[in-house]
Amino acid sequence: MPYPTTQAVSASRVTTSVARNFSEFRTAVSESFVPLHVTSSRPDPFWGRIRSADADEVHVSEVSAAEHVVERTPELIARSDRHYFKLSLQLSGTGLLIQDNREAVLQPGDLAVYDTHRPYSLVFDDDFRTMVVMFPKHLIDLPADVVAQLTAVTMSGKSGVGSIIVPFLAQLVGNLEQLNGATGARLAHSALDLVTTMFANELDIASGPGNAHQALMQRIRAYIDANLASTDLGPTQIAAAHFISTRHLHGLFREQGTTVSSWIRTRRLERCRRDLLNPLYGDRPVAAIAARWGFVDAAHFSRVFKSTYAESPSELRASGRAA
Template structure:
């Protein structure tokens, strides 16, 4: 028998068919199969905090596959991080294969085909979130899909225990601090990814360290309404032309990156129950939007709804 908790206190699934349905409700569309249909067992526990979902899966051997046809149905790309807690899993994406054992983690991109194979009984924790919540260039993050990262050393030794503790206390995500804890998890993961990228890319990419410092400077100064290319270039002793070229290599612009980061911070604050009493205009101003009407327009253009509409959904 399999128990699945899917946005509700309890829901019981009696067989593999119900397990597969539970997986599809918890994640993006997937093909799920098993050779153990007659004796299948498993459990899903899922809680969402804002746009971030954390799911603990305990199950019999099975396979999942994300195909191009299923990807075409999706409305936006997400990242998923698997934290292996017991058993073994094999993740394949982008021509790479990662064998995951307890304490290992791996990232994968729902916007590209992947497969996961579990050949024995297992337990894993899956963190799923929109890709824009990772403030690193997607082409660099793409170098880490299906790459085994250890949770027993370095930054991983901080991040994985935090995720495991959060997974063991999923009910806390439904509390007023749940959204903040979920975002803390993504922030910690981003730090882990940045560390991995520094190790692998710093020597090969002379612009990598400079871009890391520039992005950090932008994030630290988003509240300044005068933040712009001239100021950023001067702070880093480069020309504005060089600065624009760096961002062009990343497929964006300086102004576009600043706007995206400001909007992401505003959206996070608008979804935070602890900030429900703060006026929308005050949140916009906190992150550098001095014109409330302009903020409302660009927010709707980016997310398809008004700031007040998003706040109402989160309440």
């Protein structure tokens, strides 16, 4: 099923890389995602295509190719300074994802998540087509170590929550041209919100009714998101609302490699970032958006925002308008 011989063409911000041989495909894979080791037992002849679009910090791709194996090795990981999650939705053919001593067999309609900062392998024994969503870990409101419980776990799109979310993702990858400007950013973040819902649902199923610890953390995170605008939001208020001591609260977050204040700040910054990219708030002052999400000091907000995202709030807003 070879594609016509063309190279890296773009239209409406969608980039298409069509490989004329295995060497070109191997290069395209690493350039499209993170550096990867790609091998094939049948490299000649070989066909492959990658269609990609970026919306905000979310990279959405459709990969179609012949048999090959992808490996993220410790050596390649050591060269990276940014950490991503990748979500694969199998569209046709089958795949095998291996990470964290788990194996997920992916049939059409199945989803699986994996972490680019830990070794993984993807094995495709025949022609296939898959959707890949790659995004920085901070874009979803679940701690990385919680998501780690789901790496290389098959999540079905044929029933339950998956049957609602998978069709949306499939429509998204089928319409990459729509991932443009502020509208594209909202679509991409909506997709991640849905994926987060699916992860939370899977974790609920996996934990069963006896895991009160995990259930408490989910309630606390939901409470924080619901009260981000409150300037009183802090350990004392959160602990009191959940009938636990502040010491216990700090211990819960410490177990997940973060602090209460860091988690609140990250969630507030992300809400501000979304609003700054939203044309509906284009006339609203930056300080007003910051205050809406609990930042009372505009100068402090600007410093923290630039430190986190490497650009000021006004620079982000200007880039969103230019998109």
